[in-house]
Amino acid sequence: MIAPVASWNNYPRQVCTLHRPERYREFSPDVESAIARGLGRSYGDAALNDCGHVFLSERLNRISVFDPERGVLRAEAGVSLDDLLRVIVPRGWFLPVTPGTRFVSLGGAVASDVHGKNHHCDGSFGNYVNSIQLAIPGAGTIDCSPTANPETFWATVGGMGLTGFIGEVELHLRPISSAYVQARHYAATNLEELFRHFSDPDRDAPYTVAWIDCLSAGKRLGRGVLMAGHHAALDELPVEARAKPYDLPAGRALSVPVNLPAWVLNPTCVSLFNGAYFAAQARKRAPFIADYRSFFYPLDNISHWNRMYGTRGFVQYQCVIPQAGAFDAMRKLLERIASSRHASFLAVLKRMGPAGNGMLSFPMPGYTLALDLSLRDPDLFKLLDALDELVIQHGGRVYLAKDARLSAASFRRMYPRYEEWLTVKNKLDPQHRITSSLARRLDIGGAA
Ligand SMILES: Cc1cc2nc3c(=O)[nH]c(=O)nc-3n(C[C@H](O)[C@H](O)[C@H](O)COP(=O)(O)OP(=O)(O)OC[C@H]3O[C@@H](n4cnc5c(N)ncnc54)[C@H](O)[C@@H]3O)c2cc1C
Incomplete structure (x- = not known):
């Protein structure tokens, strides 16, 4: 479906070709220029791809494993934090880090490496992710974690969806005594x-x-x-x-x-x-x-x-x-x-x-x-x-x-690890088919 799309702040609004896959394997198709989109709670153009393809994760929302003894959970990237909270809170667990809205997807939380009110004590979301499944158009699926393919993992955590489509995510939770x-x-x-x-x-x-x-x-x-x-x-x-x-x-x-x-x-x-x-x-x-x-x-x-x-x-x-x-x-x-x-x-x-x-x-x-x-x-x-x-x-x-x-120039001055990130991006997606309007505006990873 081709439609005008905007994120939470309603600016910018751009025409994108939207896909709503039912299965993870359809999440990684062979197209020239694509980006993943969760619940669109980012402000701006990170989840937009003007005149390109956007893959919505909303139907990829299954929880595959929840171990209430250990507080470990594995779920598809499209599940919302709200859905997770409804399952984990009654069993005495909470998200280790949460942004100021629960209507974001698990994949969006990883891709933005979101922070919460506890950042000064506990750091950001990526600290609690055990592993990620990542699909790269034309290159298949890889698993990464802080110990397996760590460069891919840390380029994906906070990488604004530009290293690939996040599929399943495993994270560990925080025990609580009440809601x-x-x-x-x-x-x-x-x-x-x-x-x-x-x-x-x-x-x-x-x-x-x-x-x-x-x-x-x-x-x-x-x-x-x-x-x-x-x-x-x-x-x-x-x-x-x-x-x-x-x-x-x-x-x-x-x-x-x-x-x-x-x-x-x-x-x-x-x-x-x-x-x-x-x-x-x-x-x-x-x-x-x-x-x-x-x-x-x-x-x-x-x-x-x-x-x-x-x-x-x-x-x-x-x-x-x-x-x-x-x-x-x-x-x-x-x-x-x-x-x-x-x-x-x-x-x-x-x-x-x-x-x-x-x-x-x-x-x-x-x-x-x-x-x-x-x-x-x-x-x-x-x-x-x-x-x-x-x-x-x-x-x-x-x-x-x-x-x-x-601006692209200001971005470069603010993010000193960009070149390190780009080396990983070039290995994973040499043709830069995974791209977004944000990536083109800031010249992140080059244009598709
Ligand atoms: C009211 C409000 C309060 C907020 N408070 C905070 C806060 O306290 N702290 C904070 O850090 N952020 C905060 N945010 C921002 C929000 O947490 C992030 O923008 C988050 O990424 C949005 O998730 P989403 O699922 O809506 O992703 P989208 O907006 O759809 O996408 C955001 C980015 O994630 C990528 N992405 C999404 N799904 C996938 C996937 N499956 N695979 C690969 N990439 C993917 C997209 O490509 C895009 O780059 C807030 C937002 C709102 C509206």
Whole structure:
């Protein structure tokens, strides 16, 4: 089927030939130019192939092995993290790393080497993958792991689907005593205080993330709320929940029914929202119990929330800055954004731990900032180009899974292991038949 396709942020929208294979062997056909696509939750063109072929993994969603004694699971790449959680949580296991939405595929989580609120403690998704089955058009299927074909493995983890089609993935899980998290919020009146919270051992927790009001400026620049939590032990649950610690309360589903007009997200509305949100979250000073869905996936409770940005869509700018210059760089980034009056109602700051082995993986030790920005502002890309320069000067990088507009030159300066990755790519796919719009825009692996 030939159709216009976009990913979560609705930009860009490109015409692709879509295939929906039922079996893994059909996932690796003999075509000139193809990319795999999971649940399309990346922001940008990583899962698009303008005028080329796109292979949807959604029907390759079988769980082949789950060992509840050891917490080891093997499943096809198209299974969603939501489906996995429904199977593993009632049996006392959780994902070792999870992004801020559970509606991503297992293959997408590997290809982006996703990180979660626990990156500062546990690293990224690839650290927990035991092995991957990889199909390369015209070259068959290979198995790889940190010990078997390790170069292929670490080029695939974080490789944005450009080394081949991921089939089955085996990973090891995290044991939990309940489906709940004990959470605690710490309000900060500005960026300095927020950084102090992040580095205060008394406020540290296995999971931490901060929401930032990126429209506040001056003395309140970077005001926000650090949200910390850990998987709740049985004795931390309310007495009535202890008998069935893995049962979840029935959720309320909200939805944004249609694309909203662009003016809804103007700076005044967002400023009002931010003020109210800050007050509400800052009020939660005492520890409280939250079910895992509302702690890890607050936005999943509002289906189609991406429609708030209207038909033109939005971009997410996510960068990471190494520890040493992180405060200084974040201050400058927030000053630029606040003074431009580009309203972002979703801005998140997070501490990151050691980098993994993925050659094109995003994380590095330091701080990452992520902002959603509406495409209603015509000069937005100029601002983001200037932010790229600042990020590069501080030794940081932009996240490819969230990117729709970075230049090839900036990509090269941000990803120093690119040449190493390219050597592996050239061996696996010398004709560069596996390609995407992102790959062509950033000149990753050459064009098909
Ligand atoms: C609300 C929200 C919150 C998010 N929070 C986080 C976060 O906290 N941390 C984080 O790291 N990311 C986060 N993300 C980004 C998201 O986790 C990644 O973009 C993830 O890769 C999306 O998975 P997907 O299945 O939707 O993949 P897609 O968007 O379909 O594809 C993403 C990439 O994976 C590749 N891919 C997918 N399936 C396969 C396969 N079977 N074989 C080979 N390659 C494949 C594609 O080619 C593409 O390059 C968030 C996204 C949203 C919408």
